[in-house]
Amino acid sequence: MKRSPILRIATILGFIFLYAPIVSLVFFSFNENKLVTVWSGFSFKWYGELLQNDQLIRAAWLSLQIAAISATLALVLGTLASVALVRFRRFRGKTLMVGMISAPLVMPDVIIGLSLLLLFVSMEQLIGWPAGRGMMTVIIAHSTFGMAYVAVVVQSRLSDLDISLEEAAQDLGATPARVFFDITLPIISPALVSGWLLSFTLSLDDLVIASFVNGPGSSTLPMVIFSKIRLGVSPDVNALASIIIGIVAIGVIGAMALSRKSEKPSG
Amino acid sequence: MTFMDALAADNRPWAFVRRMLAKVGLSGRGLVIAAPMLWLLIFFLIPFLVVTKIALSELVIASPPYAPMITWTAAGELIVKLNFGNFQFLLGDPLYLNAYLSSIKIAGISTVVALLIAYPMAYFIARANGRTRNLLLMLVVLPFWTSFLLRVYAWIGFLKGNGVINNFLMSVGIIHDPLVMLQTDFAVYIGIVYTYLPFMILPLYANLVKLEDDLLEASADLGARPFTTFLTITLPLSLPGIIAGSMLVFIPAVGEFVIPSLLGGPNTLMIGRVLWDEFFSNRDWPVASSVAIVMLLVLVIPIMFMRNAQERMEERNQ
Numbered sequence: 001m002k003r004s005p006i007l008r009i010a011t012i013l014g015f016i017f018l019y020a021p022i023v024s025l026v027f028f029s030f031n032e033n034k035l036v037t038v039w040s041g042f043s044f045k046w047y048g049e050l051l052q053n054d055q056l057i058r059a060a061w062l063s064l065q066i067a068a069i070s071a072t073l074a075l076v077l078g079t080l081a082s083v084a085l086v087r088f089r090r091f092r093g094k095t096l097m098v099g100m101i102s103a104p105l106v107m108p109d110v111i112i113g114l115s116l117l118l119l120f121v122s123m124e125q126l127i128g129w130p131a132g133r134g135m136m137t138v139i140i141a142h143s144t145f146g147m148a149y150v151a152v153v154v155q156s157r158l159s160d161l162d163i164s165l166e167e168a169a170q171d172l173g174a175t176p177a178r179v180f181f182d183i184t185l186p187i188i189s190p191a192l193v194s195g196w197l198l199s200f201t202l203s204l205d206d207l208v209i210a211s212f213v214n215g216p217g218s219s220t221l222p223m224v225i226f227s228k229i230r231l232g233v234s235p236d237v238n239a240l241a242s243i244i245i246g247i248v249a250i251g252v253i254g255a256m257a258l259s260r261k262s263e264k265p266s267g
Numbered sequence: 268m269t270f271m272d273a274l275a276a277d278n279r280p281w282a283f284v285r286r287m288l289a290k291v292g293l294s295g296r297g298l299v300i301a302a303p304m305l306w307l308l309i310f311f312l313i314p315f316l317v318v319t320k321i322a323l324s325e326l327v328i329a330s331p332p333y334a335p336m337i338t339w340t341a342a343g344e345l346i347v348k349l350n351f352g353n354f355q356f357l358l359g360d361p362l363y364l365n366a367y368l369s370s371i372k373i374a375g376i377s378t379v380v381a382l383l384i385a386y387p388m389a390y391f392i393a394r395a396n397g398r399t400r401n402l403l404l405m406l407v408v409l410p411f412w413t414s415f416l417l418r419v420y421a422w423i424g425f426l427k428g429n430g431v432i433n434n435f436l437m438s439v440g441i442i443h444d445p446l447v448m449l450q451t452d453f454a455v456y457i458g459i460v461y462t463y464l465p466f467m468i469l470p471l472y473a474n475l476v477k478l479e480d481d482l483l484e485a486s487a488d489l490g491a492r493p494f495t496t497f498l499t500i501t502l503p504l505s506l507p508g509i510i511a512g513s514m515l516v517f518i519p520a521v522g523e524f525v526i527p528s529l530l531g532g533p534n535t536l537m538i539g540r541v542l543w544d545e546f547f548s549n550r551d552w553p554v555a556s557s558v559a560i561v562m563l564l565v566l567v568i569p570i571m572f573m574r575n576a577q578e579r580m581e582e583r584n585q
Contacts, residue, residue: 004493006387007387007390007391008391010384010387010388010391011387011388011391011392011403014384014385014387014388014464015388015403015406017384017461017464018406018407018410018461018464019406019410020425021418021421021422021424021425021461022410022413022418022421024421024424024425024431025417025420025421025424028424035429036424037424037427037429037430037431037434038429038434076302077302077303077306078303080299080300080302080303081303081304081307083299084299084300084303084304088296088299088300091300093300093304097300097303097304097307100307100308100311100312101303101307102574103311104311106514106515106518106519106566106570106573108518108519108521108522108523108539108562108566109519109522109524109539110522110524110539110542110543110559110562111318111522111559111562111563114318114542114546114555114556114559115314115315115317115318115559116310116314118314118317118318118321118552118556119309119310119313119314119317121331122317125331140310141310143306144306144307144310144311147303147306147307176295176296177295201412204414205414205415205416207416207525208524208525208543211547212546222414222416225416225417225420226416226525229416229420229423229529230528230529232423232427233420233423233424233427237417237420238424241414241417241420241421244413244414244417245413245414245417248409248412248413249409249413251412252405252408252409252412253405256401256405
């Protein structure tokens with residue numbers, strides 16, 4: 001079937017729909033006017049103001065720490081789960097594990113947030129841990145849904161992997177652990193990187209779950225942004241959004257260029 | 268394996284760890300399974316049991332604000348108090364039933380609209396040649412990596428009274444008074460379609476890219492018009508992709524909180540928002556838990572649907 005012009009127009013309109021709000025958001029971040037969408041002149045002033053906002057910077061730093069730690073935990077747990085599910089033929093509870101690891105992908109945030117908070121409260125009553133809520137409980141919550149995303153990415157890479165390489169190493173006398181660290185890990189490392197980045201981004205972006213499991217006094221960046229934009233648009237949020245979008249765009253384009261480079265030699 | 272190799276292998280730090288673990292009866296294999304399994308049991312499965320327990324308890328003014336379900340009397344008797352009142356309360360108050368129905372309606376209509384927008388895009392990308400295809404795919408994925416909250420925020424600036432759309436329409440002279448778009452159900456539909464569109468495009472693309480040209484050519488050779496070919500070949504073959512994509516949009520949309528609270532009006536009733544208010548404003552943990560349980564029950568059927576579709580897609584890929 002030839003590509004019809006209707007298809008082309010529909011695709012272009014679809015992309016306009018996807019990008020118009022983002023482009024206008026970035027455009028108006030350079031607006032001097034306090035009324036965000038009424039243009040009155042080019043200015044960097046909202047970016048300057050951003051640097052003065054201590055609350056925002058503190059929240060951003062906290063969010064980055066939470067995202068880095070929970071993505072790392074999610075990477076370890078998610079990779080272990082993937083190895084168990086893809087490489088081990090049968091073990092007790094395998095079906096349960098398949099269900100538990102894929103469920104967070106489709107579970108609404110409000111349910112995950114509420115159920116974890118109630119768990120933390122009950123645990124505190126029963127065993128006294130975790131005492132109060134804050135950074136630690138947010139990290140636990142984010143690692144739990146992050147590992148589900150890591151598992152999706154790593155599982156698909158592991159099942160594509162040519163198992164004869166691992167078998168060869170094993171035949172040559174390497175222990176399973178050595179096979180994993182010397183053969184499997186280097187080959188699946190691109191999947192590990194994208195799994196880590198995925199859970200890092202999701203953690204950085206999460207408002208609902210963090211609002212449930214967080215304690216007082218440790219607002220994450222999305223919580224601060226949410227309470228600001230509930231009151232309407234504000235120019236410094238536009239500036240902040242533009243910075244985040246810029247970093248993400250550079251990161252994604254860079255990662256894609258890198259992965260294409262590494263794919264080329266193998267064909 | 269030579270003796271030297273064995274020695275070298277044993278010098279690795281993990282070999283030492285492995286020996287230590289073996290002493291307490293743990294194999295490497297057991298550990299690989301146990302670590303994620305325990306984590307998921309404690310932080311994913313047990314929380315649902317806790318929610319169920321609290322949904323069956325009574326609200327009390329205390330911290331935490333619910334009555335214990337199991338108590339021991341002084342005489343050593345065990346008292347289990349199950350309270351189904353919260354569920355009765357949900358059934359009795361039309362607010363909750365309306366919220367569930369309205370969530371399903373909003374999520375359902377948004378899913379259909381997202382499908383109508385995504386299908387031609389996914390088809391076009393799947394049929395494009397290598398370089399264009401990669402570029403377009405990247406453009407689909409890129410918004411997904413940027414903050415969800417900020418993408419919803421972008422629509423506030425677009426839809427509000429003196430926002431981009433109204434300013435444009437008024438300057439062109441199509442309208443004279445600004446349209447009221449923000450804080451309406453319309454804005455919620457747009458917000459959901461917009462944020463979940465990549466989730467619809469990607470499974471559709473993954474499915475359509477496997478469609479073989481031979482089938483389409485054979486159909487054309489046999490005299491079918493493009494539209495007939497689409498209806499009889501392309502559409503039925505892409506059904507698993509349609510179902511997977513639709514469920515990936517529908518399921519999270521039902522429980523959506525951020526979009527209705529930022530773009531919707533005070534009358535936009537969605538169950539995620541009701542749960543949030545019960546919890547944070549009313550501090551009624553038992554009712555919030557019951558709302559969550561009923562929401563899960565509502566979502567079980569679409570989740571089963573999705574898993575089924577995914578399995579069928581995987582089978583075909585093999």
